[in-house]
Amino acid sequence: MPLHVPPAPPAALRTVLAALGTPSAVRHAHTPSLRSAQGPLTPELPLPVHVLDRITADGVPVIRLAGWRFLIRAGDHAVAAADTVGTSEGWAFSHFFEGPYVTSTERALRQAEEAPHPYQPRLLSVPGLYMLxxxxxxxxxADASAGLPDPLDLLIPLAPAPPGIASHRPHRVAELLSLLTRRVGPATPPPPALSPAA
Known part of the structure; x- marks a missing residue:
């Protein structure tokens, strides 16, 4: 089934296009593949990046939108990615990067296109496990900038995944969140306040 890629905020796309059009931004990026790419560079497949801040004691994930990520395509494949972040004045370009998550994201998107049901692709980062x-x-x-994982959703760990979690193996949300809860641990409630001694 085709993926329903959500539209990025226009301002986020504009900041990436402006960075790509600024030779110094590309030249100073830590992305040799971006600097050596031949032909036009195109930002594609905008994905909202959500961060799993914690899992409550009741097993509910606490998630926030951290930005939008664009794959930067040169020719027939992505050579880098660009991240944008929200600021008090709107969306701003953050940085270019390359590495395994770029190719892994492309691979997982191709994998998702073969699913029997349509999906809206997003990214979910788990900083506590260095996992995406x-x-x-x-x-x-749905509004791609909000919401929580639904029981019908799938999560595909990107490579490199943490030890014991297979990359590119689709998981139902409950299955992976259960595993993450054991790894990260649920948020524990604060201890009760001690009453002052009489």
């Missing part, structure tokens, strides 16, 4: 997943949201019409 492709989050396939079942509600393709």
């Amino acid at each position: 997943t492709l989050w396939l949201h079942a509600d393709v019409a």
Whole structure:
């Protein structure tokens, strides 16, 4: 099924296009593949990047939108990615990068296109485990900048995945969140306040 890639905020796309059009931004990026790319560079496949801050004691994930990521295509494949972040004045370009998550994201998106159901692709970062997943949201019409994983959603860990978690193996949300809860641990409630001694 085709993926329903959500539209990025226009301002986020404009900041990436402006950075790509600034030779010094590309030249000073730590991305040799971006600097040596032949032909035009095109930002494609905007994905909202959500961060899993914690899992509550009740097993509920606490998630926030951290930015939008664009794959930068040269020819027939992505050579880098560009991240944007929200600021008080709107969206701003953050940085270019390359590495395994770029190729792994492309691979997971191709994998998702073979799924029997349509999905809205997002990214879900788990900083506590240095982990990134492709989050396939079942509600393709949902606001991509908000919401929580749904039981019908799939999470595909990107390579490199943490030890004991297979990369590119789709997981139902409950299955992977259960594993993450054991790894990261649920947020524990604060200890009760001690009453002052009489």
